[in-house]
Each structure stands twice: as structure tokens, then as C-alpha cells.
Amino acid sequence: MLEQLLIFTRGGLILWTCKELGNALRGSPIDTLIRSCLLEERSADGVFNYDAPGAAAYTLKWTFHNELGLVFVAIYQRILHLLYVDELLYAMRQEFSHIYDPKRTAYDEFDEIFRQLHMEAEARAEEMRKLKQAGKAAPLLGKKQLQGPSQRGVQQGGRKQKSGSNIGSATDEDGADSEKHRGLVNNSSNGHQNGTKESIARKGKENGPPESGAFDVNKLQKLRAKGSKKNASAVISKTSKEEPKKNVKMNRVWGDSPPSESKLDFTNPGDESGEGVVEVVSADQGDSMMDKEEIVSSESEDEEDDKLEGAKSSVKKGWFSSMFQSISGNSVLEKSDLQPALKALKDRLMTKNVAEEIAEKLCESVAASLEGKKLGSFTRISSTVQAAMEEALLRILTPKRSIDILRDVHAAKEQGKPYVIVFVGVNGVGKSTNLAKVAYWLLQHEISVMLAACDTFRSGAVEQLRTHARRLQIPIFEKGYEKDPAIVAKEAIQEASRNKSDVVLVDTAGRMQDNEPLMRALSKLINLNNPDLVLFVGEALVGNDAVDQLSKFNQKLADLSAVPTARLIDGILLTKFDTIDDKVGAALSMVYISGAPVMFVGCGQSYTDLKKLNVKSIVKTLLK
Amino acid sequence: MELWMHQIERWFQQAEQWIRQQPAEQLYLTIAVVFIASILLILLRSFNPSKSNIIVLAGLSGSGKTILFYQLRDGSSHQGTVTSMEPNDDIFVLHSEVDKKAKTKPVHVVDVPGHSRLRPKLDVFLPQAAGLVFVVDALDFLPNCRVAAEYLYDILTKASIVKKKIPVLILCNKTDKVTAHSKEFIRKQLEKEIDKLRTSRTAISTADVTNEYTLGVPGEPFSFSHCQNQVTVAEASGLTGEVSQAEHFIREHVKP
Numbered sequence: 059m060l061e062q063l064l065i066f067t068r069g070g071l072i073l074w075t076c077k078e079l080g081n082a083l084r085g086s087p088i089d090t091l092i093r094s095c096l097l098e099e100r101s102a103d104g105v106f107n108y109d110a111p112g113a114a115a116y117t118l119k120w121t122f123h124n125e126l127g128l129v130f131v132a133i134y135q136r137i138l139h140l141l142y143v144d145e146l147l148y149a150m151r152q153e154f155s156h157i158y159d160p161k162r163t164a165y166d167e168f169d170e171i172f173r174q175l176h177m178e179a180e181a182r183a184e185e186m187r188k189l190k191q192a193g194k195a196a197p198l199l200g201k202k203q204l205q206g207p208s209q210r211g212v213q214q215g216g217r218k219q220k221s222g223s224n225i226g227s228a229t230d231e232d233g234a235d236s237e238k239h240r241g242l243v244n245n246s247s248n249g250h251q252n253g254t255k256e257s258i259a260r261k262g263k264e265n266g267p268p269e270s271g272a273f274d275v276n277k278l279q280k281l282r283a284k285g286s287k288k289n290a291s292a293v294i295s296k297t298s299k300e301e302p303k304k305n306v307k308m309n310r311v312w313g314d315s316p317p318s319e320s321k322l323d324f325t326n327p328g329d330e331s332g333e334g335v336v337e338v339v340s341a342d343q344g345d346s347m348m349d350k351e352e353i354v355s356s357e358s359e360d361e362e363d364d365k366l367e368g369a370k371s372s373v374k375k376g377w378f379s380s381m382f383q384s385i386s387g388n389s390v391l392e393k394s395d396l397q398p399a400l401k402a403l404k405d406r407l408m409t410k411n412v413a414e415e416i417a418e419k420l421c422e423s424v425a426a427s428l429e430g431k432k433l434g435s436f437t438r439i440s441s442t443v444q445a446a447m448e449e450a451l452l453r454i455l456t457p458k459r460s461i462d463i464l465r466d467v468h469a470a471k472e473q474g475k476p477y478v479i480v481f482v483g484v485n486g487v488g489k490s491t492n493l494a495k496v497a498y499w500l501l502q503h504e505i506s507v508m509l510a511a512c513d514t515f516r517s518g519a520v521e522q523l524r525t526h527a528r529r530l531q532i533p534i535f536e537k538g539y540e541k542d543p544a545i546v547a548k549e550a551i552q553e554a555s556r557n558k559s560d561v562v563l564v565d566t567a568g569r570m571q572d573n574e575p576l577m578r579a580l581s582k583l584i585n586l587n588n589p590d591l592v593l594f595v596g597e598a599l600v601g602n603d604a605v606d607q608l609s610k611f612n613q614k615l616a617d618l619s620a621v622p623t624a625r626l627i628d629g630i631l632l633t634k635f636d637t638i639d640d641k642v643g644a645a646l647s648m649v650y651i652s653g654a655p656v657m658f659v660g661c662g663q664s665y666t667d668l669k670k671l672n673v674k675s676i677v678k679t680l681l682k
Numbered sequence: 683m684e685l686w687m688h689q690i691e692r693w694f695q696q697a698e699q700w701i702r703q704q705p706a707e708q709l710y711l712t713i714a715v716v717f718i719a720s721i722l723l724i725l726l727r728s729f730n731p732s733k734s735n736i737i738v739l740a741g742l743s744g745s746g747k748t749i750l751f752y753q754l755r756d757g758s759s760h761q762g763t764v765t766s767m768e769p770n771d772d773i774f775v776l777h778s779e780v781d782k783k784a785k786t787k788p789v790h791v792v793d794v795p796g797h798s799r800l801r802p803k804l805d806v807f808l809p810q811a812a813g814l815v816f817v818v819d820a821l822d823f824l825p826n827c828r829v830a831a832e833y834l835y836d837i838l839t840k841a842s843i844v845k846k847k848i849p850v851l852i853l854c855n856k857t858d859k860v861t862a863h864s865k866e867f868i869r870k871q872l873e874k875e876i877d878k879l880r881t882s883r884t885a886i887s888t889a890d891v892t893n894e895y896t897l898g899v900p901g902e903p904f905s906f907s908h909c910q911n912q913v914t915v916a917e918a919s920g921l922t923g924e925v926s927q928a929e930h931f932i933r934e935h936v937k938p
Contacts, residue, residue, distance in 0.1 A: 064764075068766070069768050070748040070764055070795075071761075072761045072762045072763060072764060088765075089764060092764060092765040093743075093797065098799075453799050454799075456798070457798065458799055465879065468878065
């Protein structure tokens with residue numbers, strides 16, 4: 059059942075693995091878990107799904123022992139729904155903390171203890187299941203017929219509430235081991251406080267005890283088969299309904315005049331040649347701010363204010379005892395102790411324009427990493443929480459990959475191909491403006507740039523880029539309006555390799571993340587041309603929508619790509635940074651949800667207003 | 683002069699009289715407190731100098747630092763390792779020297795995680811470093827060559843390394859495998875990559891935020907001998923326990 063169980067320290071040494079379950083794991087699930095989940099501050103989820111190359115799908119569950127710095131991980135096949143895993147992990151944690159010794163590195167006696175715990179956990183799960191079955195068997199007989207049609211309706215209703223992934227898992231579990239489901243079908247909720255996705259999926263299938271009461275297991279199987287097919291078709295019909303609506307877009311008619319059929323392209327063919335009428339001096343406005351150092355002031359004064367604020371916001375829980383405990387330093391941190399400090403921190407983050415969901419997840423992750431830790435002497439809970447949050451923020455905002463674009467450009471230059479950067483984003487965030495700024499910066503480092511006008515929808519987009527190209531004196535590739543952007547980009551790249559440009563900057567039209575045909579077009583552009591860098595342009599003024607934008611963009615790019623390794627968003631360009639004073643939370647939301655680093659920050663509307671993100675100053679501002 | 687001497691004498695007499703007037707217990711108490719305080723100060727100063735004696739193990743994630751750490755400490759890699767989330771910090775006597783009759787001084791070794799998000803942790807330990815071992819995966823070298831060279835470049839241009847001329851050992855790990863590259867090959871590749879990095883990073887105007895110093899001699903291809911601090915290359919194998927060259931480096935640079 060279980061594939062593997064591990065206990066390891068936070069420093070990386072494996073202390074114990076279960077020797078009975080010695081199955082070789084395919085891929086490297088533990089390392090992936092650490093890199094993409096625990097280090098990304100998503101440790102509060104509790105569950106991680108891993109798809110190994112070679113069609114093996116695992117689910118990983120974990121728990122921490124923060125005081126000793128240990129991590130307990132259980133791995134099992136995703137198609138199984140083992141509900142005793144959480145309990146087993148907690149029991150293991152308890153037992154192991156008794157025998158743990160920092161000096162020892164081999165814990166063979168734990169094998170015996172583990173075998174006992176495993177049997178106990180399995181036995182308890184069996185009992186639970188039997189109880190549920192016995193409880194359900196009596197009242198179900200009378201209600202069979204009536205339950206039929208209403209169940210289908212309730213099933214669909216229940217399922218619509220769940221996320222899309224559950225629907226996916228329901229359909230693929232249908233084919234597999236139905237006998238197991240008959241056995242484990244009633245095993246979901248009751249005593250176990252799991253809250254995992256598996257149990258929710260199970261509830262959806264069997265319709266959850268509170269919703270429909272008891273029912274026959276055989277009936278359930280038939281209904282499940284019918285219901286899932288119906289639901290899948292319902293989902294498909296929903297999306298197909300949206301599509302025909304969007305495809306047919308009638309021109310708006312204002313007043314009584316008949317709609318004019320003439321094209322709305324007013325570009326003057328005369329202006330396309332050479333310099334045009336106006337004599338334009340090449341723009342040279344000094345050094346881009348990318349190359350200037352930022353001076354970060356010392357933090358000593360701010361700490362005092364933080365401490366006072368923290369003292370006021372934390373709940374007074376018996377002043378005398380808490381004072382004593384903080385001095386003696388023996389109290390173990392409980393979740394209830396952390397709650398008030400975390401809530402205050404979460405509110406503070408939200409006033410700095412961090413998306414609500416992100417702030418919540420971050421606080422949970424910090425709580426997970428602090429629970430069970432001993433409070434150091436002479437420290438208050440609020441300062442411990444603050445320190446942990448600061449470290450977490452620093453970790454999230456530190457880029458995972460190199461943001462040295464110049465190095466990548468040089469590498470591409472050696473290979474003889476142009477380096478292609480595509481700017482994507484929703485409407486009005488500043489793609490074209492910041493594209494020009496990036497071009498200016500690259501020009502200052504003696505790199506030849508070419509612009510590609512793939513925004514063929516918005517009136518004036520091509521002229522805008524043409525003006526920038528004229529001012530910067532760089533070539534621009536454009537094909538006018540109402541052409542397929544993917545083809546324009548492809549031809550632009552070919553042109554760039556012909557005239558030996560180092561970098562091609564591709565401007566695309568702004569689009570909402572919910573707009574299916576436009577996202578499909580974007581995905582086509584990216585797949586066809588395989589750019590070196592996909593830069594998502596987001597404005598710093600955005601609030602909770604940042605989470606939605608980025609996650610939907612990434613999802614659409616992943617879903618609609620033809621190859622298994624889809625190109626996702628590689629970097630973020632944060633714009634309009636000068637309009638927010640200290641409400642810098644959008645940077646955090648965007649980085650957290652996408653995992654991509656912030657490569658540039660646009661802080662004004664002239665060519666030199668492009669900076670690098672200073673991680674320490676952002677963290678300081680967020681926690682001020 | 684006479685007047686001064688006179689004044690001083692009179693002050694002494696006054697002080698003596700004043701002291702005589704104090705009750706005896708108070709006198710003893712003050713003397714005891716002063717004595718204890720001075721002893722504490724001496725102790726603290728002898729225990730807490732800011733002398734640098736840490737050996738730092740750094741490198742990319744997956745290059746074998748944690749295994750190396752445990753080999754140096756215990757002589758075996760136990761049951762394997764996973765990606766480290768926190769530094770491993772310990773003071774111990776090198777395992778190979780535990781049996782020696784002479785009393786060997788314990789060394790303080792720190793294994794810093796290689797994951798890019800945890801890079802800032804390196805800066806915590808660098809001020810007290812006496813030597814840095816940069817661990818490179820000799821088996822999987824070419825795909826990671828650029829990233830490794832960037833990391834090495836960042837380390838070699840940090841202020842604390844340049845100013846204190848901290849010696850760096852580039853340790854090619856996993857040499858027990860057949861397809862591992864030789865240390866000469868790795869050295870040449872790293873020098874080439876750092877040369878390219880030099881041109882692309884110094885082409886930037888006066889202040890590139892991350893790099894504080896520039897490396898090497900301008901105009902000549904970069905070589906590790908251009909560095910002001912000593913940079914050497916060695917081979918090791920964490921899994922089989924072949925770490926003698928690393929131990930030699932450690933012994934050389936930690937004051938015995």
C-alpha cells in the first residue's frame with residue numbers, strides 16, 4: 059500500500075527509511091517535494107502530487123517536528139486512498155521524538171515500533187470502515203427508489219462545488235479497481251480530520267453522508283458511472299457554450315447610421331518608409347536605472363517600532379505567566395498561541411496589497427514551521443513569528459533561476475540565434491511602454507535589438523512601436539493590423555537572424571485571462587516560436603486579481619500546448635511601481651503563485667525608469 | 683612640579699582616610715565584584731574572538747555537500763541524503779584523525795544548502811570563513827556548467843572573500859563513477875565560463891548591484907592563478923569515502 063516512508067533532518071540526512079517497503083521509487087519524489095513545495099512555503103497544504111516520468115503517480119504527505127528539525131514523509135500511489143496515513147505520521151512523530159538523539163544517525167529499533175504503529179493504524183481504519191458500513195446498512199433499504207433521480211442531481215450539485223481536479227480524478231478512478239472502492243467507499247469522513255483532496259473526492263462520489271443519507275453500494279456504482287459521464291459532458295458543454303458566444307462578435311452600431319464596412323486601418327502607407335516626415339533625434343536619456351545601485355538604509359530604527367506594534371497587537375494571555383514564560387524560554391509554541399500574532403501579520407500583509415489567498419497560505423505555512431518549537435528565552439511570540447515570516451518572504455522573493463539576461467543573450471549570440479522575449483499580460487498594464495524601456499537598456503549594453511509588432515488588434519499599437527523604434531533607432535518588423543500574430547512573430551525571428559540582431563522583443567495584445575480564444579492564440583504564438591523568455595507584465599496596482607491572472611495564464615499555456623513540457627511564464631515584469639508608495643504586496647502575490655522571479659520593475663514612463671527588484675527592501679516594506 | 687607632587691600626596695591621604703571610614707563588608711563586596719567582573723571579561727574575550735576558523739562547503743544543489751560533510755565527520759554516508767533545507771553546522775574532529783594518538787583540534791565545518799532560494803544563507807557564514815570548498819558534480823558537469831560557474835563567480839567576487847583572501851578549493855565530487863570528468867577538464871571549463879561572465883558582467887556600467895569586485899586581469903583569458911586568493915582544484919568521492927584531498931585542504935587552512 060505505502061510505497062515508502064522516510065524520516066530526515068532539515069539539514070538533509072536521512073535518519074530512517076522503512077525497510078519492509080523497499081520498493082524503488084521512480085523519479086525523485088522527495089527532492090521534488092522539497093524543491094517545489096517545502097521551500098516554496100506551500101508546506102501548509104499537507105499533500106503533494108508527483109508525476110514521475112514513466113507513468114507512476116505518487117502522492118506525498120508529510121509532517122514536521124519543528125523543535126527537533128525533522129520531517130516525516132509518506133509516499134503512496136495516487137490511485138489508492140489511504141486514510142490512515144495522517145494518523146500514522148502523527149503517531150510516528152510522537153514515538154520518534156522520544157528516541158531521537160542529535161548525535162545518532164541510525165535508528166534500527168524504530169523498525170519494530172513502526173510495524174506496530176502501522177498495524178494499529180490499519181486496524182483502526184478497518185474498524186472505522188466497518189462501523190460506517192454497519193451504520194449505513196439499516197436505513198438504506200426503504201429509500202432506494204426515491205434516492206435514484208434526486209441522487210444524480212445532488213451528485214452533480216455536490217461535484218460542481220469541488221475543484222476541477224476532483225472531476226478529473228473521479229473519471230479516471232472509475233475504470234480502475236472498483237472493488238476497492240466498494241470496500242473503502244464509506245470510509246471517508248467521520249473521525250478522521252483529514253481535509254485532504256482524496257477524502258473530498260470520495261465524499262463527492264458517495265455523495266457525503268449529510269447530503270443524501272444512506273444508499274445502496276451497488277446503486278452507487280451504477281450512479282457513479284452515469285453521473286461522472288454526465289458531469290464530464292456537462293463540463294464540456296459549459297465550455298462549448300461559452301465559445302460560440304465569443305466567436306461571433308457583432309460590430310457595435312451607434313445611432314442610426316449603417317455600419318461601415320470599410321477597414322479601420324488608417325495607417326498612411328507613406329509613413330512606413332524610412333524616417334518619415336519628422337526628423338527624430340535618437341533618444342539618449344542617460345543610464346537606465348537598472349544599472350544604478352540602490353542604497354538600503356539600516357533597519358535599526360524600524361525594529362523598535364515593530365516591537366511596540368507587535369506588543370500592542372498580541373493578545374494579553376495572563377500577563378504575569380506569559381512574561382515569566384518568555385523570560386524562562388520553556389514554553390512550546392502551540393497553534394493557539396501563534397494565531398493572534400499570525401492574524402495581525404496577515405492583516406498587515408493585506409494592508410500592503412498582498413492578495414488575501416496568498417497571505418492566508420503564507421501564514422499557514424509559517425505556522426506549520428513554527429508549531430512545536432520551543433520559544434527561545436527573552437523572546438516574545440510576536441518577534442519569533444516576525445522573524446520566521448521575514449525569512450519565508452526572503453526565501454520566496456529570492457529568484458530560483460538566474461535573472462542575468464545579458465548572460466543569456468551572450469549565450470544565444472554565440473549559438474548564432476536571436477534571443478526572443480515575448481511580453482504577455484492583460485490589457486493596459488504597460489507592455490509596449492516597458493518593452494521600449496527594456497530595448498533602451500539593452501541598447502546601452504551594446505546589444506542590437508529588433509522589435510516585432512505582434513499586437514495586430516489594438517489601433518495604434520503598431521504606430522506606437524514604430525515611434526519607439528524611430529526614437530531608439532532600431533529596426534522594427536511589422537505587418538500592419540489584422541494579421542495572425544504567431545505568423546508575424548515567426549517571420550520577425552527569421553528576419554532577425556537574417557540581419558543578425560541579438561534580441562527580438564515581441565509585443566502582444568493585451569488579453570483577459572478568461573478569454574478562451576485569445577489565450578489559445580497566445581498559446582499558439584508561444585508554441586510556434588518557442589521564445590527564450592516569456593515575460594508576464596503585471597502592474598503593481600493589481601490586488602487579488604494578480605493571483606487569478608497568473609494562475610490562469612500559466613494554466614492555459616500548459617493546457618493548450620502541444621508538447622508535454624509546456625512553456626510557462628519564465629519571468630515577471632512589474633510595472634507602475636512608482637504609483638504605489640509602500641503597498642508592494644503585488645510583487646509577493648505574483649511571485650508566490652507563479653514561482654517565476656521578478657526580472658524588471660518599471661517605475662515611470664520614460665526610458666530610464668527600469669529597475670531590478672531589491673528583495674531586502676521589499677521584505678522590509680512589507681513587514682513595516 | 684613640587685606643587686603637583688604635593689597635591690597628589692594630599693589626594694592619596696584623603697582617599698586613604700575615606701576608605702578607612704567605609705565599613706569592612708562593603709569594601710570586601712566591592713573588591714569581590716570587581717574581581718569577578720574582570721574574570722568574566724577575560725573569559726569572554728578568550729572564548730569569543732572574531733577569529734575565522736570555519737570551513738564552508740558550498741556548491742550547487744545535488745553536488746554532494748551533505749554526503750561530504752558526513753564523510754568528514756563520521757566516515758560514512760549513513761542512509762543517504764535529500765536536498766538540504768538548512769545548513770549543517772558542526773564542530774568535530776575529522777574522522778580519519780580520530781585514531782591518531784596526538785590530540786588533534788576539532789574543526790568547525792558548515793555545509794550550506796545549494797538551492798538557489800537558500801543562497802543568502804552563505805553570507806551568514808562567510809565573515810568567519812577560513813576556507814571555502816566549492817563542490818562540483820563531476821558526473822553531471824556539462825549541463826550545469828554555466829550555473830556552477832555563475833555561482834563560483836559570485837563567490838569569488840564577494841567582498842569578504844577578496845579582502846581576506848580566503849582560499850578556495852574546487853572539489854570535483856563523484857569521481858568514483860566512470861563517466862566523471864577529470865579535474866583538469868573541469869578547471870578549464872570553469873575558467874572559460876568565468877571568462878565569459880567577466881565580459882558580460884563588467885560590460886555593465888559602474889555598479890552592478892551583485893558583484894562587488896572584478897576578477898582577473900583584463901585583456902587576458904581568465905585563469906584561477908589570477909585570483910588574489912588561492913584557488914586549487916582537487917578530486918573526491920563522497921559515496922566511497924575518498925575525501926583525503928579535502929581533508930588535506932582543511933588541515934592546511936585551519937590553524938592547528
